[in-house]
Amino acid sequence: MAQSFDRPITFPDIPGYQTLKVDLHMHTVFSDGSVWPDIRVREAVRDGLDAIAMTDHIEYQPHEADIPHPDRNRSYEIAVELAARLDSNLMVIRGSEITRSMPPGHSNAVFLDDVNPMIQDEPLDVFREAARQNAFTFWNHPMWLGQRKDGVAVLTDMHRDLIAQGLLQGIEVVNMHDYSAEALQIALDNDLTIIGTSDIHSLIQWEFEHDHNGHRPITLVFTTDRSQEGLHRALMAGRTVVWFRNMLVGRDEYLVPLIESSLTLESAAYAGERSVLEIVVHNASDVNYILRSESGYTFHQNSDVVMVKPNGNTTLHLKTLEQLEEVVIPFTVLNAVNAPDRHPVFVLDVAVN
Numbered sequence: 260m261a262q263s264f265d266r267p268i269t270f271p272d273i274p275g276y277q278t279l280k281v282d283l284h285m286h287t288v289f290s291d292g293s294v295w296p297d298i299r300v301r302e303a304v305r306d307g308l309d310a311i312a313m314t315d316h317i318e319y320q321p322h323e324a325d326i327p328h329p330d331r332n333r334s335y336e337i338a339v340e341l342a343a344r345l346d347s348n349l350m351v352i353r354g355s356e357i358t359r360s361m362p363p364g365h366s367n368a369v370f371l372d373d374v375n376p377m378i379q380d381e382p383l384d385v386f387r388e389a390a391r392q393n394a395f396t397f398w399n400h401p402m403w404l405g406q407r408k409d410g411v412a413v414l415t416d417m418h419r420d421l422i423a424q425g426l427l428q429g430i431e432v433v434n435m436h437d438y439s440a441e442a443l444q445i446a447l448d449n450d451l452t453i454i455g456t457s458d459i460h461s462l463i464q465w466e467f468e469h470d471h472n473g474h475r476p477i478t479l480v481f482t483t484d485r486s487q488e489g490l491h492r493a494l495m496a497g498r499t500v501v502w503f504r505n506m507l508v509g510r511d512e513y514l515v516p517l518i519e520s521s522l523t524l525e526s527a528a529y530a531g532e533r534s535v536l537e538i539v540v541h542n543a544s545d546v547n548y549i550l551r552s553e554s555g556y557t558f559h560q561n562s563d564v565v566m567v568k569p570n571g572n573t574t575l576h577l578k579t580l581e582q583l584e585e586v587v588i589p590f591t592v593l594n595a596v597n598a599p600d601r602h603p604v605f606v607l608d609v610a611v612n
C-alpha cells in the first residue's frame with residue numbers, strides 16, 4: 260500500500276501576527292550531515308515548514324576530501340535553487356554554525372549575506388563578522404553532553420560579553436532530543452530569543468518519528484509579514500514559541516495567545532433539566548493539550564486533568580450544580596512552560612447556548 264509521508268505541522272495564527280513554522284539548524288554533506296541539501300528542502304516541504312536555515316559547520320568539515328567546496332555558500336545555494344523550482348512557499352535562509360570548544364561552544368548565525376568571511380581565527384571575530392552582516396545569532400545546544408557532562412546550561416563570561424556587545428540574540432532551549440530548563444532561565448534573564456531546532460544530521464523521518472506522531476522540534480515565529488525581513492525582525496524581537504514533542508515553551512506574551520487561538524469553544528449546552536454542562540472545545544493545533552481545571556467544579560467523566568486532542572473536538576462534562584448562563588474555567592496548561600517548571604493559565608469563557 261502506498262504511504263503518504265506528508266504531515267504538515269499545524270498551528271493557528273495569533274492576533275496581530277502570522278505564525279511561521281521554522282527550523283534554523285540543520286546539516287548536509289557540506290559539513291557532517293549525511294544528505295545532499297535537496298533532502299533538507301523536501302523534508303521541510305513535507306513538514307509544512309515556512310522557513311529553514313542551512314547551517315553547516317564552518318570549522319568542521321569531515322567530508323572535505325570527498326566533497327571539496329571552497330565556497331561555503333554551496334549548501335544554501337543548492338537548497339534555495341530547489342525550493343524555487345518546487346514552487347513551494349518554503350523560505351531558505353543562509354546560515355552557518357560557528358563551531359568552537361567551550362566557551363563559546365557552538366552558535367548559529369542566520370540571515371548571512373556570505374558565509375566565506377565567517378572563516379576567522381578568533382571566535383570573537385566570527386561573531387563580529389556575523390553582526391557586520393546583520394545576522395541573527397544564537398547559542399546552540401548549551402546543554403549538550405559533548406560539552407557539558409552534567410547537561411546543565413551555564414552562562415559563561417564570554418557569553419555575557421557577547422550579549423553585552425549585541426553579538427548574541429538567542430539561545431536554543433531545545434536541540435534535537437533535549438530540552439533545557441536552565442537554558443530557558445538564561446533566555447529569560449538575558450532577554451534572549453527562545454529557540455528550538457532539529458539540528459538534523461541524518462533524516463527527519465528516522466530521527467523524530469519512531470513513535471508515531473513524532474515531529475521535529477521547531478520554532479514558531481510570530482511575524483507581521485511572510486518574508487525573510489519579517490522573520491528576521493520577529494526573531495530579533497523575541498517573538499517565538501518552541502514546539503518540542505508534546506510541549507510548548509515560550510514567554511506568556513506569545514504562549515497564551517497561541518493557546519487561546521488553538522482552543523476555542525465550539526458549543527456548550529445542558530441536556531433538559533440536568534445541570535451537567537456539555538462543553539465542546541475545538542483544538543486547531545497539533546498539541547495534545549493537557550489541562551488542569553482550577554474552576555472548583557468537578558467533571559462527570561474526568562479528574563481535574565483533561566486532555567484536548569489535536570485538530571478536532573473534545574467534549575467535557577462539567578457539573579455546575581445548577582444551570583448557568585456563563586461559566587469561566589481557568590486551566591493550568593501542564594504541557595506548556597513559560598519558565599522552568601512554571602505553566603501558563605488559559606481561561607475558557609463558556610457562554611451557554
Ligand SMILES: [Zn+2]
Nearest residue numbers: 356365399400
Ligand atoms: Zn553544534
Ligand SMILES: [Zn+2]
Nearest residue numbers: 284286356458
Ligand atoms: Zn549543528
